[in-house]
Amino acid sequence: MQFTKAFEQAACIIILLATQESGKPLSTDEISRRLEVSPSYLKKITRKLVVKQIITSVSGNRGGISLARKTEDISVLDIIEAVDGSISIYPDTGLINLVFKGGKYVNKGSDIIRNVFRNADELLNQYFSNIKVSDLLKEGFGNSEIPTLDWNRTSLIEFLQQDRGEQE
Template sequence: MQIKSGVEQAMCILVMLATQRNGEAVTSDTISERLDVSPSFLKKIMRMLVVKKIITSTSGKNGGFQLAKDVDDIQLLEVFEAIEGVSPFLKTTNLVQHIFSDQKTAQAGEKIMKQAFDHAEQSYRSELASYSLGVLLRETFKVGDLQQFDWNGIRRV
């Protein structure tokens, strides 16, 4: 399984919003410039985060994007599902039944395989649910209070 690059971009967007001075809005242009990614693709990612109520969007002169909730209330699973969706990792097509004439054996094998993948997926999602954006940031910066920046005022060099 390969996770879409949009998950990494979503995490970077959230890091910027979480560390923005006084929780002020950050413009999509600022984020796009800082991450050096296409503005149109970035807006699609941000829209997915808005739809899932992870961030908010405000239009106007002082508009931009902000976190919709506290960093400790944003699970990495939410971010993953906002970008990747919630479909199961494995979708069977009963292909194994074409191999064996004994359909009972084929069905039993398929069931066991599906259970293994379902268990792995459950573990994967459970692990992501155990981390919040706040925990990730505090562990990364090794601080209790997050450092704040004025991302709208910082230009990439």
């Protein structure tokens, strides 16, 4: 199973929003520019995240998007389900029944295969639901403080230069 590129883009959106200064929505134009995706494509992804109540959208001149929940309350599974739907690694097209039609064990065999993959889906759901965005960010930044900046005005290069200056 492979997730779509929309998952990676949604994850990047969540990271940008998680590190955005509180109370300052992030412009979708800025996100579109940073991710190098068309504004219309970005709107499709953000709409899915809004529907799942992961982000909120504010219209207007000072509008944009921001997180609807704390990063501690957003799991990787939430993001997956928002952009790619529920996890289902076995397509179950009915081919087994078609190929072995009338076979003595075809129904039992199909049920066994379905159960194996249903169990695998459940294990993946459990695994991804236990991974919180906050934990990934803390691990990535190497501390419990998640740095913030105004992505609408600050470039990543400027941020990294500020970060290096504080460490010296």
